[in-house]
Amino acid sequence: MKLNRYKIELLCTYLAVVILCVMTVGVILFFAEETFHWNIFSNEFKDILGFLYGALGIILGATVLVSIMINLSIIAIRISSIDEKAGKAMSLKDGAKDEK
Secondary structure: OOOOHHHHHHHHHHHHHHHHHHHHHHHHHHHHHHHHOOOOOOHHHHHHHHHHHHHHHHHHHHHHHHHHHHHHHHHHHHHHHHHHHHHHHHHHHHHHHHHO
């Protein structure tokens, strides 16, 4: 099975950015509520939000790790192709020296 690493990396990066933005807004609302004593959320809803915040944090960490692993894989593939091209060029160069 051949994976399209670029699409997976793009999806993971996009998902991580969206989750990070949502979490940032949540933190800003939480600090605003605590600082100004606004009571935006009920205590039960705060518990649910805390659970969702933790779950989103785990998903965010996983997407960042997947993105890093895929980028390392892409780098390794590119280095391998560069090495193969350099090897072919060296073998052609060595062949030209042998003919002289």
